[in-house]
Amino acid sequence: MNFESDNAAGVAPAILDAIVRTNQGFAQAYGGDAVTARLKARLAELFEHEVGVYLVATGTAANALAVAQIAPPWGAVLCHEECHLAVDECGAPEFFGAGLKLIALPGAGGKIAAPTLAAALARGPWGGPHHTTAAVVSLTQATECGTIYRPDEIRELAAIAHAHGLKVHVDGARFANALARLEISAAAASWQCGVDILSLGATKGGAMGAEAVVVFDHALARGIEERRKRAGHLISKHRFVAAQLEAYLADDLWLALARHANGMADRLALALANAGLPAVWPVEANEIFVVLPRALDQRLRAAGARYFAWVTKDLPSRARDADDAVLVRLVASFATTGADVDKFLAAIRDG
16 A cells, blocks of 8 residues: 555566566667667657757656756746746756756646746746846646646746747656556647656656656757756666666557556545545546645554645635644555455445
8 A cells, every 4th residue: 555656666568578688798888779779769750850859767857857958057047936947856857957946836636827937927027137138938747746738738837938038848757657547648748738858757757767868849858968968867877867768658558557557546636536535636647645644644553644745825715724634645656456445445434
């Protein structure tokens, strides 16, 4: 009954098998291998667009290097106040961006609304020798609240950003979960709605440790090879990161794994709602946020359930945390089984 994080799950068997196959013989280091070449071609096919592909092992590296690439040191990155970039990267964007500034914006359900972005850009002050220059809008897909930006929402935000000379970054740690739910192509969820650079996650989806910075405009990629190397994130045995992503994407495995995770989340959320414990936000990816009575929380933990308590400034009034209740996050993964869900629900009923 482990619902702590999709990072707590193991590695999808097909990806482990690919690592073993890739371990045969010798290959050129630092990305000069055949596996990396095949992966780049696959990503161009997948996104229906020529792309720059830069592999790293962690989502922190992907996010930090991506925004550092498109924001100058005196630039500002506008992002949701509770997004991973602002809360959970330990200052990595600022570090790799040589001092760039994160500007936190509020938004219900983990999402930045178009009027909020427009107002922030309108009120300034921006630029000149005294102020940071607004350079990037960063969106998280799926969000920290488990919600999803629809293509029209991204398109509207991107139009505002581009009109002010900003670039658009997407933290796609759970990009596959969003695509599986929306049932749209990778292209339709990225460059076709105005995204300039994407952190494409695989680790949460079933890889051992594989992420990619995907750049849709080659002009934006100038110097990124050196930036990655200088940051210490160019892995010498590069083929093993590429092999993970190649297997992840092969035969749309990534979407199958994401659909399973989403489906387990749906199953759990429905049963919780039927038990009088509705989700705080719509369950649109593989995360459920629910307010539990403290006695129930203690009973579930005693029964072996694992999940995290959650803190947010954005809790809707109908679900405000009381002295005798706690907000928790439950995350389903590709490895979550129906038996895991049923055991968790049985622990609720048995009380």
